Amino acid sequence: MTDSEDEHFGYRDLRRGSEPPTMELWRGRETWSLTVDATEDHAFTDEQLSQWRVEMEHAISAVGGTVVEQRLFEERNERARKTVGRNENWLRTVAWSLPAQTLDELFGDLGVGPGATVEQRRAKLAEFVQSPTWEPAPDHLKRAADEFLRQQS
Incomplete structure (x- = not known):
């Protein structure tokens, strides 16, 4: 498990009703990362985000893992929406x-x-x-x- 080309282990469609999030599992040198992504058309409510966090923490603990860091890359606030394409202007x-x-x-x-x-x-x-x-x-x-x-x- 030292091959750098094996960093992306895969993904899974996690459909729940009309939500089409995708979960991906990544391996770094010393850590594993689990991401859940959704399109703007299927943005999560705060309640749904909270439920996803609880479920992921439970699953990680169940296999002996420890959550080291949680990050939310928000496109939810108005400033982020207005500046989504502004990298070219940084x-x-x-x-x-x-x-x-x-x-x-x-x-x-x-x-x-x-x-x-x-x-x-x-x-x-x-x-x-x-x-x-x-x-x-x-x-x-x-x-x-x-x-x-x-x-x-």
Whole structure:
């Protein structure tokens, strides 16, 4: 059992009614891993997740194993759903790469000219602050943007 190509021992379809989760068993050098995956269309409720954990812990204990770690890779929260495809943009979240230090400078960087209306500026800024590029923006610029977006026309 030292062959690295034997790391994936197999999988099993664990259908329960309309739930189509798949369980997989993996072997590492010193540990075994058991995973249960489901598609977004068949997401588990918190109650179902709890039941799966209890059943897996019981099965692992029954064969003399010990649970060392449990992890839940959640796509359940809204931020995770919004950012599911953003790996390609991770570099933009590392540092503020735009020269803008004021809102006026930022509008210039965003291509919003001096003739733009307040509504146009607000719309462009609201769109930009949702992007990964905005995450490392300086705090003073974030405060100014928040204030500008909250102002009434």
